[in-house]
Amino acid sequence: MSIDQIIAQGVAKAVKELYGAETPADQIVPQTTRKEFEGNLTVVVFPWVKAARKSPEQVGTEIGNWLVDNEPAVDRFNVVKGFLNLVIEPTFWCSVLRHIEDTTDFGLTAATENSPLVMVEYSSPNTNKPLHLGHVRNNLLGFSLAEILKACGNRVVKTNIVNDRGIHICKSMLAWQKWGDGVTPEKAGKKGDHLIGDFYVLFDKHFKQEVKELMEREGISEDEAKQKSPLMTEAREMLRRWEEKDPDVRKLWEMMNSWVYDGFGDTYKRLGVDFDKIYYESDTYLEGKAKVLEGLEKGIMTRDADGSVWADLTDAGLDRKLLLRSDGTSVYMTQDIGTAKLRFQDYPIDKMIYVVGNEQNYHFQVLSLLLDRLGFKWGKDLVHFSYGMVELPEGKMKSREGTVVDADDLMEEMVSGAREVSRELGKLDGLTEAETEEISEIVGLGALKYFLLKVDPRKNMLFNPKESIDFNGNTGPFIQYTYARIRSVLRKAAEMNLTAADYSAVAPNEKEIALIQTLADFPATVQEAGRTYSPAIIANYVYELVKQYNQFYHDYSILKEDDAAVRSLRLALCDATSRVVATGMGLLGIRVPERM
């Protein structure tokens, strides 16, 4: 049982005996005492002031006295206004540390066969352009969320739905046909996803030009011009032929998609994310169509005069939603219905989580409702993990306008930045080329990942390409550096062959207690991150932990401490801290180096 639980239960008993108040222990959440007051844990006593009919100070004093008399872990207390500050028996902390040391996978809960099966969908790229910073946030959040849910005792399936068909990919295909001159990734010396992206931009350039000319020549509106544009007509025609499984179109499509997958594969690998099961829209959209037609028969959907199929959701406060175009082709929503169906066929999923940007909040509201009406019993309970946009100083990133921060470029910049900093600081002296590269990779990506994950996922965040991501302060490298320093101490300790001593009777100093207390909070932090779907909670926790370690490290000697018991306590602290840091960073998908 954790110290928080011990105190909570003690307080629950105390208020029952003293005031006859029934308060469940899990509703009493002791907080860490602010550093300007004496104590380790603080209980707010205002909730019982009414029942006690006494002043907050009196209530605090009475509960405090009760705890000192009845709870061995409580040494003494003080009361400030309605705040009861408890000082825990110092040697109690040694047993807490011992417990952490003795627990393998401290903070993690292993899943069993009966654990809930959670499917996390993330990444879900379109195959017409390379990944950018927004996708990076998505990928890191999805991966981390999956790791955190695993750590909370769930069985997790990571999945990806690749949007490999649709008008967007036809645009790239058409542009390649028209202006590509048979170019391939090999011939161009370019990653396949980048090459395809170039053609997508090229299509848009010609298309815009065409629309402009049409508007001028025929004096029609922009919308009309877009409809009439020969390029767009050709793209639509290509999509129609694709749906008819025209061999030539399919062959081109397969070739160009394979280029993109090779490119994505490289990016995913460097980013360190992976998937247990990948779905392709080209396999799922027909399932969706079938479900929609089924819904049409059941009267859940209606067909308009032009042949298009709609769902009327106005009774639920939403709009009419298109599900099949007048030419019979399917839209995004249709495909998501089909994908959901296949997934639940493939796995006995208890919970489905979609990691998708908040610009699609409405989409998921509609999807949830539609799945429910189509008879999917999980529809109502699907979770849209809605994260904020990564904005640039000029605003939103737009692929077609080229104002995007490319994922591959950014990773490369971060790694070379890390290499430079290391070199300047002389950290790489005496290391091999391979070691240098390994460390630069770990640190550069660590900086990028931590930068994106430390922010509350729900909020929009800003990335300024002109200011490179920092390596000092509240950053990934700061945490990695602390880890490397601890590992260095532990290596030296091993070399010195120090004899371990029993530290259970040592009264730890203030910094040591603060560190143990923070370490002990790790399991609860993991649970909270899982409950609230927030990697940021882990990130902020690890930062707080290493900051406390650094203060301890600065103020006290470890290896040079003469008292064997104290030295053992400190080495145990180092060991426990390094393990929690590594585990915590692992939950974020961030590696930690042995030296840097």
Next chain:
RNA sequence: GCCCCGGUAGUUCAACGGAUAGAAUAGAAGUUUCCUAAACUUUUGAUAGCAGUUCGAUUCUGCUCCGGGGUACCA
């Protein structure tokens, strides 16, 4: 128009309804015969506005102002 989300130091981010709103960075000043100074210490600086609920509001409610997103036969 309608619907959602946000507004906290110069900047980027924190704060289960709890104490004097924390960090980082930028600025100022310090710490290295000692386990890695990518560190540590000190210091300047903020809740958009107005009401309300509460012992207590950055947090909950309403209104105003300012941003962002959605409302597509795009995904």
